[in-house]
Amino acid sequence: MSLFDDCLIRVAPDGEVQARLGVDLLDDYLEFVAARCRPNTVLAVAFDLKVFFAFVGKPTSGVCGADVLAFISAQRAGGDGRRVRAVDEAGGLSSRTVARRLSSVSGLFGYLLARGDVTANPVPRGLPTRREQLGQRQPGCRSSSAVTRSEEVAWIEAHRDELTL
Numbered sequence: 089m090s091l092f093d094d095c096l097i098r099v100a101p102d103g104e105v106q107a108r109l110g111v112d113l114l115d116d117y118l119e120f121v122a123a124r125c126r127p128n129t130v131l132a133v134a135f136d137l138k139v140f141f142a143f144v145g146k147p148t149s150g151v152c153g154a155d156v157l158a159f160i161s162a163q164r165a166g167g168d169g170r171r172v173r174a175v176d177e178a179g180g181l182s183s184r185t186v187a188r189r190l191s192s193v194s195g196l197f198g199y200l201l202a203r204g205d206v207t208a209n210p211v212p213r214g215l216p217t218r219r220e221q222l223g224q225r226q227p228g229c230r231s232s233s234a235v236t237r238s239e240e241v242a243w244i245e246a247h248r249d250e251l252t253l
Contacts, residue, residue: 107134113148114141117199136192148200153210156193160186 106122107130108115114137122130143162144155166180180186194211201209 107131109134109138109141111141111147113200113205114196117196120199121195132188133192133195136189137196140189140193148196148206151197151210153212156190156210156212159193160190163189 107118109118117137118130118134121133125133140159143159144151146155163186164180190211194209197206197209197211200206
């Protein structure tokens with residue numbers, strides 16, 4: 089049995105759509121989203137969270153960055169065996185769908201972080217570049233109007249090893 093079986097969608101007497109997942113923290117977040125977004129957005133977020141937590145199979149407190157990266161890889165590959173709809177038979181989901189799902193998960197953990205329920209958001213904000221991973225820094229840029237010719241030559245000589253032509 090999964091963390092939750094199905095999205096429960098209720099229609100209030102005033103016609104408002106209410107999405108519930110059956111987990112208190114997730115339902116609180118969906119109420120927060122419903123106060124700020126349109127009904128279709130709330131339904132999309134509810135479905136994205138359902139797919140994510142069905143994949144990881146952990147509560148929010150147990151999710152780590154490795155789980156999020158595995159989820160991204162599975163979404164891009166398309167064949168994770170968890171009934172994820174692929175764009176075509178061989179490929180994974182579109183980049184837009186993966187980005188939307190990550191946005192939904194990141195929004196949830198940002199909300200939980202603001203409430204104090206988690207200590208960090210496990211969704212990476214951006215992968216580091218190769219230079220940053222190697223501990224190198226980019227040479228700085230200086231405007232030509234603020235640099236005299238002799239300063240420019242001295243700067244180039246001092247940073248010659250860092251420059252790649």
